[in-house]
Amino acid sequence: MFIGLPRAPQIAAILVTCLTLSFSGGAVQPAAAQDVASGGHVERSLPDVLEEITPAVVNIAVTSRAPAETNPLFNDPYFRRFFDLPQMPQQRPRMSAGSGVIVDADKGYILTNHHVVDGASEIAVTLKDRRRFTAELVGSDKATDIALLRVDASNLTALRLGDPSRLRVGDSVVAIGNPFGLGQTVTSGIVSALSRSGLNVEGYEDFIQTDASINPGNSGGALVTADGQLVGINTAIIAPAGGNVGIGFAVPIDMASAVMTQLIEHGEVRRGRIGVSIQDLTPDLAEALGIDASFGAVVASVEDGSPAEQAGIQAGDIIVAVDGREISGSADLRNRIGLSPAGSRVEIVYLRDGVRQTVAMTVNGESGPSRASTSAIPDRLAGAEFQDASGNVLVANVAPGSPAAQAGLRTGDVIVAVNRRPVGTVAELTRLLGETRGTIALDLFRGGARLLLVVR
Template identity: 75%
Template sequence: MARPPARKEDLKNSGPKMTARSSKYVGVFAALVLILVPGPPPAAQPPSAISASTQPSLADVLEGVTPAVVNIAVRSRAPAETNPLYNDPFFRRYFNLPEQQQQRLSAGSGVIVDADKGYILTNHHVVAAAGEIAVTLKDRRRFTAELVGSDEATDMALLKIDADKLTALSFGDSGALRVGDSVVAIGNPFGLGQTVTSGIVSALGRGGINVEGYEDFIQTDASINPGNSGGALVTADGRLVGINTAIIAPAGGNVGIGFAVPIAMASAVMEQLIEHGEVRRGRIGISAQDLTPDLAEALGIEQSYGAVVGGVERNSPAAHAGLRAGDVIIAVNDRKITGSADLRNRIGLAPVGSEVEIEYRRDRVPKTVTMRVEPDETIANPGSMPSRLDGAEFQDAAGNVIVSSVEDGSAAARAGLRMGDVIVAANRRPVATVAELAAALKNAGGTIALDLFRGGSKHLLVIR
C-alpha cells in the first residue's frame, strides 16, 4: 500500500528535538572549536621595523674611527730590468727599450694621529726609498705627504700632510691589553680600499720577526693582509692600540697570525722623529739575558720575570749607579720588565739624556736606582771592518766587545759569529771597545782571528 504523502507539519517536526541539556553541550563544543582553530597569522614585520639596537654591531664606533685611517700610495723609481745587458745603451736602442727607469707604485695604509699638525703614522717598509708619497683620505681627498722621519729597527715612519678637517685617533693603553680582548684592524688590503676586520688579541710581547730586535708585537687573528701595513689596530671602543706591521703568510695570504707595533712604542718613536728626524737610541751600559727558572733557582730568588745583568761596562751610567752582574732588573719607570728584549726596548727608546728608574733584586733584596740614559754607540759593522763581518752588530760591554745581534744568513753568521759572543782580542790585539775592534781589523788581510768567550768557555774563531 502506498504511503500517504507527508504533511508540511510532519516535515517541520521530523528532526530531533533540541533539549536544554543538549543546547548546553553544543555551546561547549562551539567554544572548544574557537579555542582550537588558530586565528589568522600575524602580519610579517618589514626588516625596517626590527630595532637596530638588537643587532650587535661596531658600526657606531667605526663611523668615528675609519676617517682617521688613510690609504698610502708610494711611487719609487726602480730599474725596469735586472739583466746587466739592459744597462748597455746600444742593446736598449736595438730592442727599442725605454731609456728612463720605470716607476713602481706600491700601496699601504696609515693612521692620522694629530689632526692639527697633519701627522700620520705608518710603517717604514711602506715608505722606504719613496720618491713620492700620496695620501688618500676616506672622503677621497688626496695629498702629497712629507716624510718627517723613519726608523727601520721598529719599522715605523711618520708622515705629514697639509690639510684641514682631519680626524685623528685617540691613543689607548697598549700596556693594559690582555689576551682575548676584542680588536679591529683597519687598512687597505691588496689595494681594494678601506677594509675592516675583527678578532681578538692572540698573544702579547711577540719578538723575533725583525733581526734588529726592537720588538714587542701584539699578535692578533684579525685579518691583516698585504696593504694593511701601517693601518690601525683599535679596541672595541675605538682607541688606537697598535700599528699593523707584519703577518706570517706561508701561502702569501692571511692565516690568522698578524702583528702590530704597540702604540706605546710607536708614540715613543714618533716623538723622536718629530724632534730629531731619527731615533737616537739610549743605553745604560749593561748586557742582560732572560731570567729563566734555572737562573732564578741558581740565584735563590722566586721572581718569575725580569732580566739578569750579565755584565756592567766601566764608567757607564749603570756602573755609576751601582748595578752589578747577577742583579735582576724587574721594572723600568714602574713598568714590569718581562725579559732582556723588553729591557732593551725600554732603554733603547728612552730619550737620550732622560732619567730612568730601575727596580731590581739583589740577593732577594729589592733596590731602586735612577740613572741618566746616554747615547747608544752600537756599531753595525762600520766601514773600516771587513765585509766578512757584515750582518753583525757590536756593542761596548764591561771592558770588552759584545756581539749584540747577528742577522740570519749574513756573512757574519756564515763565519760562525753568534749573538752574545764576547770578543776580547782581534788578531792577537786586545780590544776593550768597538772602536778598538774596528781599529784592530782595519785593513785586515786574508785571515781574521777573534778571541772570544761563548757560554763561559774561551774560543778562537778564525775567519778566512
C-alpha cells in the first residue's frame, strides 16, 4: 500500500491511512541569514552536525474544520423540521501535526508538504526552542506536494541547500521531523534509490528513496546528508501494514526550491509545456531506432503551433538533455519542463537519425484541462469523461454501471496509447477512437502499474 503521509488527528488513524510528513526546502539564502551546514572541509561527528541543524526543523500544528458526523435521518427536511434541528450541521475542529524546514531565516520562509496544510484554518509553528508562531500560507502546490509558509520571527536558523544531483545510492542521510506529534525526532539511513516515479501518475515526481525511518507526522521534515546539507523533503512511504518498513520518499530540494520560487512570485505554480507527447527510450526501442543511447524521451507526437513544432522538433526525435543536464526518461523531462516558468527559455538537445542537435524554445504556460465531448466518444466507452493530464489523458470520471465501467475503465486511469498509437491530449484520443471500428486496446496506467485494457 502506498501511503502519502497525511495529517492525522489520532495515531491509530494515521497508522491505517496516510502518513503526513511536513518539510520545507530551499531558496537562496540571504547574506544576513544564519545558515548552517556551511560545508567546511573538517569532518564533524553526526551529533555535532545535528546540534547545528535541528533548530531549522520545526513542528507544525494544523487546525481545520470537519463536518460533524450526523445520522442519515438528519438529511430529511421533514425530520429536521419536526425536531426543530438547525439547518446547517455543526462543524468540529480537527487537529493534525506535521513538520517543516526553515529555508530563509530573514524572511521566515518555511517549506512543508501540501497535504500537511491542505484545508487548514490555522497553522501554528513551534521551534526547537519552544517559541510558537502563527504561520501564513504563502502558497501551495498539490502536484509536487509542496507548500510554503511564512512566520514573523527573529533569531531563526535556516538550513543550507544541498545538491540532490550529487547523491549516490548508499550515501548516508538523516530524516528529521515530528513523528506522531511526539516532538523533534532524528532517524538515520541511506539513500536506497534515486529518481523514483510512478507513485502518482498525475503528480511531478523524482523521489529520493531512503530507509531512514519515516512515520506519520514526519511529512515536510528534512532529509539531510551526513554533513548537514538539505537534500529532500520527506513526503510519503510505502507501508503494507500501515507502519514504517524502510521505504520512504522525499521530494528533491531542487524541485522544492523551484516550486518555492514560483509560490513567492505568483502565489501559485505556473507550469510550462512545449507541446510534445513522450515515452521512455527503452533498450529495445533504441535498438529498433538504430541509436547508441541508453536514456532519453522519445517524442511520440508534436502539437500544431506548439513551441516544439516551431523549433523543429518532430515525432521520433529523442530528447536527451535540457539546459545542459541529461534526462533519464519521460518523467524526468516532464518534471524539467513542467517546473520551468512559462515564458522562460530552455535549450533542448535531441537525437535525429543518430545526429545530436540543439534547439532553444520559449516555454508556454500550461492551459486549463480540456475535456472530451461526450458525443465524440464511442458508445463502448459511454459514461467516461476525459481530460488532459500533462502529456497524457486522464479518465476524470466514469459513471457507475455505464458501458465504460462495464468495459473495465476506472476513474483515475491515465491513458497513454490507443491501439499502440500514443496519445497526449483529449483531442488525439477522440480522433483515434473515432478512427477505430474494431477492438479498442487502451494502454494505461492504474495505481502505478501499466496495463492493457481491451474493449470489444
